[in-house]
Amino acid sequence: MTDHILEVRNLRKSFGALLASNNLSFSVRRGDVHALIGPNGAGKTTLVNQISGFIRPDSGSILFEKTDIVAMPAHRRAAMGLGRSFQITSIFDHLTVAENLTLAILAHSGHTFRFWRHCLRIPLVQQTLPSTLERVDLDHRANLPARHLSHGEKKQLEVGMALAGNPKLLILDEPMAGMGPGGTVEMSKLIRKLKTTMTILLVEHDMAAVFALADRITVLVYGTAIANGTPDEIRTDPEVRSAYLGEEG
Amino acid sequence: MASIARKTAVLLPIFVFLAALPLLAAYLDNPYLLSLFSRILIFAIAAVSLDLLLGYGGLVSLGHAAFVGVGAYTVGILFHHTTIGEPLLGIFAGSENALITLPLAVLAAAGFALVIGAMCLRTSGMHFIMITLAFAQMLYYTAIGLEQYGGDDGLPLYARNTFPGLDTNNDLSFYYLCLVSLLLILFLAHRMVHSRFGLIIRGASHNPDRIQTLGVNPYTHRLVCFVIAGAGAGLAGALLANQSTYISPGLFHWTLSGELMVMVLLGGLGTLFGPVLGAAAFLLLEEVLAMYTEHWMFYLGPVLVVVVIFARKGLYGLLIGSGKNHD
Ligand SMILES: Nc1ncnc2c1ncn2[C@@H]1O[C@H](COP(=O)(O)OP(=O)(O)O)[C@@H](O)[C@H]1O
Ligand SMILES: [Mg+2]
Numbered sequence: 094m095t096d097h098i099l100e101v102r103n104l105r106k107s108f109g110a111l112l113a114s115n116n117l118s119f120s121v122r123r124g125d126v127h128a129l130i131g132p133n134g135a136g137k138t139t140l141v142n143q144i145s146g147f148i149r150p151d152s153g154s155i156l157f158e159k160t161d162i163v164a165m166p167a168h169r170r171a172a173m174g175l176g177r178s179f180q181i182t183s184i185f186d187h188l189t190v191a192e193n194l195t196l197a198i199l200a201h202s203g204h205t206f207r208f209w210r211h212c213l214r215i216p217l218v219q220q221t222l223p224s225t226l227e228r229v230d231l232d233h234r235a236n237l238p239a240r241h242l243s244h245g246e247k248k249q250l251e252v253g254m255a256l257a258g259n260p261k262l263l264i265l266d267e268p269m270a271g272m273g274p275g276g277t278v279e280m281s282k283l284i285r286k287l288k289t290t291m292t293i294l295l296v297e298h299d300m301a302a303v304f305a306l307a308d309r310i311t312v313l314v315y316g317t318a319i320a321n322g323t324p325d326e327i328r329t330d331p332e333v334r335s336a337y338l339g340e341e342g
Numbered sequence: 343m344a345s346i347a348r349k350t351a352v353l354l355p356i357f358v359f360l361a362a363l364p365l366l367a368a369y370l371d372n373p374y375l376l377s378l379f380s381r382i383l384i385f386a387i388a389a390v391s392l393d394l395l396l397g398y399g400g401l402v403s404l405g406h407a408a409f410v411g412v413g414a415y416t417v418g419i420l421f422h423h424t425t426i427g428e429p430l431l432g433i434f435a436g437s438e439n440a441l442i443t444l445p446l447a448v449l450a451a452a453g454f455a456l457v458i459g460a461m462c463l464r465t466s467g468m469h470f471i472m473i474t475l476a477f478a479q480m481l482y483y484t485a486i487g488l489e490q491y492g493g494d495d496g497l498p499l500y501a502r503n504t505f506p507g508l509d510t511n512n513d514l515s516f517y518y519l520c521l522v523s524l525l526l527i528l529f530l531a532h533r534m535v536h537s538r539f540g541l542i543i544r545g546a547s548h549n550p551d552r553i554q555t556l557g558v559n560p561y562t563h564r565l566v567c568f569v570i571a572g573a574g575a576g577l578a579g580a581l582l583a584n585q586s587t588y589i590s591p592g593l594f595h596w597t598l599s600g601e602l603m604v605m606v607l608l609g610g611l612g613t614l615f616g617p618v619l620g621a622a623a624f625l626l627l628e629e630v631l632a633m634y635t636e637h638w639m640f641y642l643g644p645v646l647v648v649v650v651i652f653a654r655k656g657l658y659g660l661l662i663g664s665g666k667n668h669d
Binding site for chain 2: 145146147166167168169171172176177179183184185186187188192193195196197199200206207208209210211212215254255258
């Protein structure tokens with residue numbers, strides 16, 4: 094019996110006449126880097142939004158750690174161990190890098206109603222912040238307002254924030270989008286490092302990176318999972334080749 | 343980044359000036375200065391509390407006067423019952439002791455803020471602005487309807503509340519009471535803004551969705567922030583009732599909410615000391631311009647536009663340098 098941390102079953106979501114999730118089912122095994130690929134507009138972000146709780150599916154179920162989370166608000170899902178980064182970086186621009194990470198560290202620790210002590214002087218923050226900064230290579234940027242970071246650094250911060258809660262499942266929505274080759278290498282290294290401690294659902298366009306990193310791949314086309322398997326199986330799947338890989342060249 | 347040295351260089355002289363103002367008033371033989379600056383300090387308290395919502399929380403409330411009014415009416419009503427010798431609701435004799443009336447005014451304002459905030463915070467954006475305004479206007483008309491407390495005309499108080507060891511009817515002592523209150527509020531707000539709670543409030547201001555993925559429900563935090571801001575405004579209202587020995591429905595009116603908002607914008611949105619500067623600039627300009635024209639608001643408008651367009655952090659930003667810090 095395989096241990097699945099996430100199971101998506103018969104998910105449906107329509108935007109008017111458009112079916113963004115069309116009877117979509119797939120499962121993620123614990124400990125895997127599970128990649129989700131598919132052409133633009135296939136419904137990947139919509140799927141991530143439904144898993145993390147920002148969009149309510151029309152029907153279907155999402156089991157996280159064997160619990161159906163479909164009706165749960167986003168903040169409860171996060172508290173259960175579901176962390177995510179966003180395709181459009183959505184860090185807190187006006188806060189410093191250290192404050193961004195502190196917010197994430199504290200939010201996950203509960204007890205957020207503390208009014209007195211300076212947030213950067215809280216023991217938990219002093220213990221965790223330096224290592225988190227270092228994990229995503231931003232130690233030298235700690236006191237810079239996040240809006241002054243480069244694109245790649247913003248992505249790193251984004252991942253750092255998702256990490257601060259020690260999620261069991263980390264969902265990364267196109268973490269390499271818009272990065273140069275150097276940034277892609279950095280991010281791949283980071284994902285490999287993270288893989289040892291958590292399951293990762295990776296939505297990514299960069300095929301080379303996906304095939305190098307993923308244990309399993311799900312291919313999404315028009316809101317449906319048309320294939321599921323190891324990178325080798327996906328590479329040789331005729332349906333995938335015609336529907337997707339072919340057009341990518 | 344605005345350095346500590348720069349801040350000290352600017353803020354220290356201002357605090358020294360405020361502490362020494364009574365000397366200046368005595369030297370110029372101008373007792374009116376004391377009452378003018380008492381009002382400035384009181385409005386500064388209200389503006390600082392509003393900035394917790396506006397600048398730090400990203401919550402544009404156009405009904406902040408509601409809580410100033412509740413604070414003032416608490417003081418006024420308690421005082422009234424001691425003078426007419428008829429207990430409030432048949433049980434409470436009223437009070438003219440500031441150690442009782444001020445905390446009660448703060449509590450009453452916090453209570454109103456809890457109820458009003460609980461409803462308003464379910465909305466956002468333009469709806470939030472309109473519904474905060476609507477609640478304040480409801481209280482305004484309620485105050486007009488309170489015939490026993492003067493209705494439309496308001497209610498004069500025959501004296502200020504007493505304070506043990508302090509002659510509050512002396513403008514000098516009262517001025518220092520206001521100054522200490524403002525310093526206390528600034529200190530508390532400073533702690534709050536940099537605390538864990540404050541960090542969440544600041545984060546949620548620009549990005550409420552993102553806060554949710556961190557496992558925090560911003561609604562509760564915003565509600566607590568709304569209550570704290572309301573309590574601050576309640577204190578300002580209670581002091582204002584004492585300062586002018588008079589309460590009137592105008593204290594609930596949206597024009598007062600608007601003026602507080604102008605003070606915050608003028609002084610520096612999302613800064614703690616900015617609203618103090620804003621309150622001072624606003625009331626001093628009003629004082630000066632009103633000597634020449636009754637349409638002084640007409641001349642204040644362009645000043646505000648210039649400051650808001652050219653100084654992102656208002657007067658505070660101009661003085662300190664628009665740093666990348668936010669306090
Ligand atoms: N909020 C929305 N309202 C209407 N249509 C949407 C919305 N979000 C996404 N879509 C549409 O759903 C489809 C899937 O979008 P998305 O999930 O962002 O795809 P992907 O991330 O795979 O590129 C697209 O055609 C997109 O235009
Ligand atoms: Mg997408």
